[in-house]
Amino acid sequence: DAKTTQPTSMDCAEGRAANLPCNHSTISGNEYVYWYRQIHSQGPQYIIHGLKNNETNEMASLIITEDRKSSTLILPHATLRDTAVYYCIVRVAEGGKLIFGQGTELSVKP
């Protein structure tokens, strides 16, 4: 599975959009981009995933560049409860294990 690169940490003001970038320059054509988050002392939570089209659900939007070498997770109106570590992972469509990296620690501040 392709490797991903994320910033170690980011801050965001409460109520503003949080834009979390992820680089996956070696992604293959059959690999999906997944996003999870882990709030302190809890198990990780699935957020969203996509292949090449932009995706949106009740939690977030996922923007994937046309060349698929990078993506951005957007939390449109960040709240204090969105403070967590956010993981960007790529995985083949045929499934199998997700390999979690170090993620981005997002701090939403009042």
Add this chain to the structure above:
Amino acid sequence: GAGVSQSPSNKVTEKGKDVELRCDPISGHTALYWYRQSLGQGLEFLIYFQGNSAPDKSGLPSDRFSAERTGGSVSTLTIQRTQQEDSAVYLCASSKDRDYGYTFGSGTRLTVV
């Protein structure tokens, strides 16, 4: 059930003892995964079950670790002759199929003293 259930939530054991950790996945989920997370560290993949296929055991750190999944549902992770470095939160996840997102349980916090 409504979510992935893990038991016990906390376990303290003496070095050298064997422990069993249990995971009840969401009903109907065919895939089941075990991860562990040491204090302040990321998630480390351990093992993956998909339907009736042979499990992917590539993440098990030593032969003291084993897991089974009976009847395609409940899974048990067994650690024999526990060591202090085994102390971690052990997380189980299940998914509806290969292409779906995982749902994680709350984990079992294992402390080896």
